[in-house]
């Protein structure tokens with residue numbers, strides 16, 4: 001059982017908001033980003049206040065100490081996802097990680113005869129890089145059909161995969177509907193056909209236990225800021241032999257072993273090969289603290305808490321008789337809905353006037369609209385610090401959601 005009241009004391013955003021705005025904040029946009037606990041903020045501040053130095057660039061104590069710390073962070077982050085530390089590449093986030101795979105691996109190995117499989121439920125960051133690879137190599141983009149509820153299933157992958165498929169790039173948890181895909185089952189089928197699986201873990205790694213080795217995942221991308229960590233830091237996991245075969249997306253200082261005037265260049269081994277330029281050191285330190293923090297709560301506890309909240313929210317919202325819920329059966333702590341006869345952005349503006357932060361629109365998953373049969377939705381997304389009272393506040397506001405014009409005249 002998670003003691004939400006106690007946990008919230010670790011998050012300055014909650015108490016500062018009350019102090020500054022004079023009212024509590026009902027934060028239901030955790031799929032977009034998450035609040036940071038004190039320990040993460042302190043780790044970032046400590047770096048700038050007492051530990052500032054670059055990494056891998058100086059022969060003095062501060063720099064040695066930082067090199068050691070970064071290595072420890074990499075180790076810790078790797079163990080969190082069941083990887084080896086040499087398979088963890090620091091990036092700026094999920095988007096950068098997927099772009100690295102698309103341009104460093106996809107562009108290098110795919111040809112016009114090949115195919116990349118996506119789904120209609122993917123976030124722009126797991127669609128547009130692959131469109132670019134298709135444009136540049138001539139390879140085809142195909143879609144694994146979703147089932148009637150919007151779920152990606154192993155059976156449906158089996159229906160469309162072929163020997164032409166070289167990459168299966170899918171979200172582990174989709175950011176609008178919140179279904180958890182069977183990562184291990186998908187990887188098995190992809191491998192049967194000689195394809196690589198690229199898992200977008202932006203919405204899964206912060207919420208459910210991840211084990212890339214057990215699931216046999218080829219590449220996994222995730223962002224620190226959705227996991228209580230700082231913005232601007234993320235991870236690309238890749239199997240080491242695949243990272244060796246992948247080209248760097250960016251080149252420059254810190255990733256090369258040698259270069260000369262004739263253009264003869266040698267790169268460092270992964271993961272350094274992919275980390276050109278000064279890294280987001282404060283971000284790395286903060287991400288490690290964030291992982292320590294969520295792990296201390298327990299990934300199983302987090303998942304169970306969110307499932308309970310999800311079921312509670314769906315039940316209460318449907319009881320109002322005023323909403324359409326698009327993902328009542330999905331597992332993750334995401335509820336996507338519309339207040340009947342109210343445009344999603346108006347609904348979110350109205351909720352905002354009641355102190356409730358929800359996302360509205362297409363949530364960067366623009367090709368899902370046809371499937372949903374609506375142009376926009378409202379999304380409430382939870383984390384371990386979300387309470388039943390937050391859900392109650394949402395439900396109460398929804399009951400008067402038809403008064404949305406009030407929000408504009410307040």
Ligand SMILES: Cc1ncc(COP(=O)(O)O)c(C=O)c1O
Nearest residue numbers: 093094095123125171175202223
């Ligand atoms: C499923 C999914 N993939 C990718 C992203 C992109 O993450 P970031 O903006 O941190 O790079 C998001 C962000 O919402 C997401 O939900």
